[in-house]
Amino acid sequence: MRQRSRTVMLLLVATPILAACPAPEEPPPVDPDLPGPPAPPPDMALPDTTGEAVWEYLQAADYPQWRLWPGTTALEGGTEPHGVLLNTHLNETALAGLARPDTPLPDGSIIVKESYDADTTLVDITVMYVVDGYNPRHADLFWARYAPDGQVELEGRVAMCQDCHQTAPRHYLMTHVEPRPPEP
Secondary structure: OHHHHHHHHHHHHHHHHHHOOOOOOOOOOOOOOOOOOOOOOOOOOOOOOOHHHHHHHHHHOOHHHOEEOOOOOOOEEOOOOOOOEEEEEEOHHHHHHOOOOOOOOOOOOEEEEEEEOOOOOEEEEEEEEEOOOOOHHHOOEEEEEEOOOOOEEEEEOOHHHHHHHOOOOEOOEOOOOOOOOOOO
């Protein structure tokens, strides 16, 4: 958590400096040839379906180092109900699951969406976590939303998440960038 506070403070200090620099025409793309972060250690079991356990797992797995959603960059433009700016991180299981567009994400897939407002202040963090048998009517998804400090705001079979995401064209995956596998 201290690292997140330092990162936010660095952004607050650097923003006025960067504002004086000319903006690039397009943000640089994520290099698909760069390896993703290492997988969590084999002895690190996936969390149970409580907001607290999922948060502890995400911190131990250092989720901000996971790959961003393929085709996006850091602080990508977002839409409601999520932030104006987003970082969408995927664990290796979810990333591999994108390669199979005709099937739901596999058990153990975790997608973490950091939502920011226009001045890059972190607003909240939402999570989709696939747990085999947890929620069969809704793609076995466990949902959670956290305050920036990790306080659980919503968890479980969250009706507003289920209701919105069940309308997705592809197995509860909703994003302005078409879900696709990472480039080889």
